Amino acid sequence: MVKDADTEKYLYELADNKCIETVCIKRKTGMTACVSTQAGCPVQCIFCESGRNGLARNLTASEIVQQIVFLEKHINRIVFMGIGEPLYNYDSVIRAIHILRDRAGLDFPTDGISVSTVGPVKQLKKLREEHIKIQLVLSLHATTQKARDYIIPGMAGNDVHETVKAALSYSERHNRKISIAYLLLPGINDASSDIQQLAAWFGHENAIINLLEYNRTNNRTLKKAGKHEILEFKKGLEDSGLEVSIRVSHGRNINAACGQLAGKYKGPAQTPNRVV
Numbered sequence: 001m002v003k004d005a006d007t008e009k010y011l012y013e014l015a016d017n018k019c020i021e022t023v024c025i026k027r028k029t030g031m032t033a034c035v036s037t038q039a040g041c042p043v044q045c046i047f048c049e050s051g052r053n054g055l056a057r058n059l060t061a062s063e064i065v066q067q068i069v070f071l072e073k074h075i076n077r078i079v080f081m082g083i084g085e086p087l088y089n090y091d092s093v094i095r096a097i098h099i100l101r102d103r104a105g106l107d108f109p110t111d112g113i114s115v116s117t118v119g120p121v122k123q124l125k126k127l128r129e130e131h132i133k134i135q136l137v138l139s140l141h142a143t144t145q146k147a148r149d150y151i152i153p154g155m156a157g158n159d160v161h162e163t164v165k166a167a168l169s170y171s172e173r174h175n176r177k178i179s180i181a182y183l184l185l186p187g188i189n190d191a192s193s194d195i196q197q198l199a200a201w202f203g204h205e206n207a208i209i210n211l212l213e214y215n216r217t218n219n220r221t222l223k224k225a226g227k228h229e230i231l232e233f234k235k236g237l238e239d240s241g242l243e244v245s246i247r248v249s250h251g252r253n254i255n256a257a258c259g260q261l262a263g264k265y266k267g268p269a270q271t272p273n274r275v276v
């Protein structure tokens with residue numbers, strides 16, 4: 001385990017020596033656990049270290065649930081935002097959620113579970129039909145097919161409009177506000193046309209745009225948006241009638257923030273502490 005202020009990062013070594021990471025963040029209102037769903041990731045977003053070497057394998061439902069159990073803390077929020085794309089390990093993730101919610105299990109309130117996904121359309125449509133009222137976060141990050149295929153290579157082939165439509169359909173069916181994660185990359189996805197498209201998609205929907213800044217990874221070619229650029233983009237969205245928030249990143253100093261989880265053993269300073 002490594003720790004920085006309010007954030008702890010745990011490295012778990014699995015039975016087949018693959019490594020994953022879990023992050024625990026102390027908030028004013030309780031503890032959030034950010035869990036992994038895959039060892040590695042096939043999606044390979046350009047801002048993320050988790051997919052740098054592709055997918056090693058899917059985690060089992062048990063390996064997902066044990067990340068929470070082994071924390072031995074009173075967790076009141078679970079976010080599926082760690083290593084891996086949850087909906088590309090669909091069955092295990094759904095099974096894990098059922099186990100977490102089960103009265104004979106952790107009896108965890110559904111409202112406290114968020115699944116963050118880049119939004120493969122087929123799986124989003126399937127999720128819509130599930131009887132699990134989880135919070136959905138769509139990692140959108142672009143408004144054009146070209147920009148999205150560049151930022152999220154593993155989603156090429158999924159039409160961006162269809163992805164948005166499927167996410168909004170989930171929101172409507174379950175009567176839930178969805179969160180649209182948008183990592184601002186100057187010169188790539190921060191044009192006024194991006195604001196217009198986001199307004200066209202979400203202006204009259206039950207959705208909030210959550211702006212993220214790039215947390216440094218080994219991809220040195222990406223430029224981080226400055227505070228001024230983020231605030232300006234936020235204002236543009238708000239002026240277009242959208243609800244907007246800015247995500248506060250935790251654990252940057254220990255590579256525990258969004259995009260920084262690598263699931264790699266880094267020597268004695270971070271000894272794997274459990275075998276799942």
Ligand code: SF4
Pocket residue numbers: 041042043044045048049050051082083084085118259
């Ligand atoms: S952001 Fe998520 S989907 Fe994209 S590479 Fe990282 S873990 Fe995979």
